[in-house]
Amino acid sequence: MTEVLDSVSAAVGAFTGRHAIAELENVDAALLDDEQLLRDTLTTALQEAGATVLDVTSKRIDPQGVTVLLLLSESHASVHTYPEIGKAFMDVFTCGHRADPEYAVRLVAQALHTPVLRLNTIHRGDI
Numbered sequence: 001m002t003e004v005l006d007s008v009s010a011a012v013g014a015f016t017g018r019h020a021i022a023e024l025e026n027v028d029a030a031l032l033d034d035e036q037l038l039r040d041t042l043t044t045a046l047q048e049a050g051a052t053v054l055d056v057t058s059k060r061i062d063p064q065g066v067t068v069l070l071l072l073s074e075s076h077a078s079v080h081t082y083p084e085i086g087k088a089f090m091d092v093f094t095c096g097h098r099a100d101p102e103y104a105v106r107l108v109a110q111a112l113h114t115p116v117l118r119l120n121t122i123h124r125g126d127i
Helices: 002-012 035-048 101-111
Strands: 016-025 053-060 066-072 075-082 087-095 116-125
Touching: 016 101, 035 053, 035 066, 035 075, 035 101, 075 101, 087 101, 101 116
Parallel strands: none
Antiparallel strands: 016 087, 016 116, 053 066, 066 075, 075 087
8 A cells, every 4th residue: 555655646746835824913903904905915925926826715804804815726825814903814835846935924024014923834745
């Protein structure tokens, strides 16, 4: 059985991915509550970071906040905002070596004019 799995893995290629998890703080509440701005910002950031955006969906939360989800050819990205506390939480998972999830997070932070950014990356698969 192991030989079969090894041959399938060799035929497809080794799996590698990076999962960036970020917390943005001190963000202007108006930016965190602007659904279209967040959709556009995430889409542009992911494309500039080398990802292929397949679909974008979002939901405005009542009374405030936005969730944006991006389906990527490389995997997925999301942001959940909390305008009442000036925070956004991001998750960007990309497979392969082409897309750079950390760069995408930094681009979003820059667009949201955040002075504080916590960023951790989990390496998945064969590094």
